[in-house]
Amino acid sequence: xxxxxxxxxxxxxxxxxxxxxxxxxxxxxxxxxxxxxxxxxxxxxxxxxxxxxxxxxxxxxxxxxxxxxxxxxxxxxxxxxxxxxxxxxxxxxxxxxxxxxxxxxxxxxxxxxxxxxxxxxxxxxxxxxxxxxxxxxxxxxxxxxxxxxxxxxxxxxxxxxxxxxxxxxxxxxxxxxxxxxxxxxxxxxxxxxxxxxxxx
Numbered sequence: 001x002x003x004x005x006x007x008x009x010x011x012x013x014x015x016x017x018x019x020x021x022x023x024x025x026x027x028x029x030x031x032x033x034x035x036x037x038x039x040x041x042x043x044x045x046x047x048x049x050x051x052x053x054x055x056x057x058x059x060x061x062x063x064x065x066x067x068x069x070x071x072x073x074x075x076x077x078x079x080x081x082x083x084x085x086x087x088x089x090x091x092x093x094x095x096x097x098x099x100x101x102x103x104x105x106x107x108x109x110x111x112x113x114x115x116x117x118x119x120x121x122x123x124x125x126x127x128x129x130x131x132x133x134x135x136x137x138x139x140x141x142x143x144x145x146x147x148x149x150x151x152x153x154x155x156x157x158x159x160x161x162x163x164x165x166x167x168x169x170x171x172x173x174x175x176x177x178x179x180x181x182x183x184x185x186x187x188x189x190x191x192x193x194x195x196x197x198x199x200x
Contacts, residue, residue, distance in 0.1 A: 013098075016162060016164070064110060084118075105107060
C-alpha cells in the first residue's frame with residue numbers, strides 16, 4: 001500500500017486526524033477545507049506552459065515504490081536549461097508553527113528524485129493568506145524528519161488503530177472536530193467509573 005503524501009501532513013498536524021481520515025475513512029468539510037479545495041481547483045485547472053525558459057507542469061502525479069509514497073504535486077517547475085526541478089505546493093492559510101507543510105513538500109521531492117534520478121535541492125510553499133511564496137531547502141535535517149514521519153505513518157496505517165485525542169489549540173482548525181470530539185474524551189471518566197465499580 002502506498003501512503004498518500006497528504007497523510008504525512010495530516011500525521012504531522014495530528015496522528016489521530018491521520019488515522020480518522022486514512023484508517024476510518026472519516027471526512028468532514030469546514031470553511032477552511034472548502035477554501036483549500038477552491039484554491040486547488042484553480043491551481044489544478046491551469047494548463048502546462050513555458051515562460052522564460054521554465055516549464056510549469058500542474059497536478060503532477062508522483063510515486064516512490066521504495067519509500068511507499070504516492071500523490072499529486074500542485075506544480076513542478078522545470079528549468080529547461082539546467083534540468084532543475086522544483087516542486088511547489090499551494091496552501092490556503094499561512095505558514096505553520098510546525099514543519100507539517102515542509103514535510104509533505106519534501107516527501108513529494110523524494111518521489112520526484114526516485115522517479116527522475118535527479119537531486120532536488122529546494123521547493124516552495126505558496127500561501128493564500130499571505131499571497132507569498134516561501135522557499136524550502138531540502139536539508140539533511142528535513143529529509144530525516146520526513147523519512148521518520150513516513151515510517152510513523154506506515155506503522156499507524158498498518159495497525160488500523162486510531163490514537164486517543166490530545167486536545168490543543170490545533171483542534172479549533174480541524175474539520176473533524178465534531179467527529180473526533182477531543183473535549184468529550186478529555187472529560188470521559190467511564191474507564192475510571194468501571195474500574196472503581198469492580199474494586200473490592
